[in-house]
Amino acid sequence: MRLGIIGWIKEEEFKRAKERGLEFIEICVNERHQAFLDGLEELHTYSRKYEMPIGSVGRWGEDKITAEGIKEEELQIEYRLIEATAKLGCTIYITGCNYVESLSYYENCTLAINYFEKLIAYGKSCGVKIATYNCRWNNFVHSDPTWTVIHGYLKDLGIKYDTSHCIYDGGDYLAEAKKWGTRFVHVHIKGALVIAGERFDDPPAGMDQTDWGSFMAVLYAKGYDGNLSIEPHSSNWYGELGQKGIDFTIKYMRNLML
Numbered sequence: 364m365r366l367g368i369i370g371w372i373k374e375e376e377f378k379r380a381k382e383r384g385l386e387f388i389e390i391c392v393n394e395r396h397q398a399f400l401d402g403l404e405e406l407h408t409y410s411r412k413y414e415m416p417i418g419s420v421g422r423w424g425e426d427k428i429t430a431e432g433i434k435e436e437e438l439q440i441e442y443r444l445i446e447a448t449a450k451l452g453c454t455i456y457i458t459g460c461n462y463v464e465s466l467s468y469y470e471n472c473t474l475a476i477n478y479f480e481k482l483i484a485y486g487k488s489c490g491v492k493i494a495t496y497n498c499r500w501n502n503f504v505h506s507d508p509t510w511t512v513i514h515g516y517l518k519d520l521g522i523k524y525d526t527s528h529c530i531y532d533g534g535d536y537l538a539e540a541k542k543w544g545t546r547f548v549h550v551h552i553k554g555a556l557v558i559a560g561e562r563f564d565d566p567p568a569g570m571d572q573t574d575w576g577s578f579m580a581v582l583y584a585k586g587y588d589g590n591l592s593i594e595p596h597s598s599n600w601y602g603e604l605g606q607k608g609i610d611f612t613i614k615y616m617r618n619l620m621l
């Protein structure tokens with residue numbers, strides 16, 4: 364496995380990742396797709412300069428389908444992002460699919476399958492693997508039974524997994540990893556802390572309630588050998604404290620990696 368961190372088109376982030384001994388940068392494009400495309404050459408330059416490959420590229424939150432069908436404008440944006448992913452020498456593109464309330468569950472799944480089929484085919488032409496994310500942000504393809512329906516049908520569709528989303532949804536992340544771990548193509552490392560039944564904070568991994576040792580054991584048992592991407596995501600851990608938290612997580616996770 365390889366340990367990296369989420370970043371953006373900033374030279375200091377590549378430099379710091381290199382100094383920390385990390386092995387890749389993950390790019391979360393989201394609503395910044397044009398800025399990402401405009402900064403592609405700059406990003407490629409930083410990646411080469413610091414020998415820091417791009418581990419994955421992803422787009423969260425946008426509507427992909429409507430009651431009328433696939434949102435063609437968004438599909439074309441994702442095609443461009445997949446092309447850019449390939450140009451960066453990256454092989455993983457992550458996305459999701461919104462739920463349209465006026466449609467049935469069956470209709471939503473059918474449209475999502477049609478959408479992902481197009482991305483998978485385009486990704487194959489570019490040498491890029493397509494994966495869904497298990498974040499609930501405008502995305503219903505985050506767990507069972509939807510995984511069984513959609514990923515069960517689309518054998519080439521991977522999963523980007525983050526234990527915190529399952530924890531905050533009251534699920535069993537070890538059970539999900541046991542069942543679906545062979546489909547994981549990218550993993551986020553983010554702490555989760557629930558107090559009195561409510562989400563309190565996303566502290567550094569290793570200072571939270573996640574059983575990281577057991578989770579890593581499941582990943583190894585399932586033959587996972589991909590990226591572990593640190594996601595700093597706390598409103599309390601920022602500035603100097605946030606940087607210390609990242610350093611703590613790096614040391615903690617390194618002790619769990621064989």
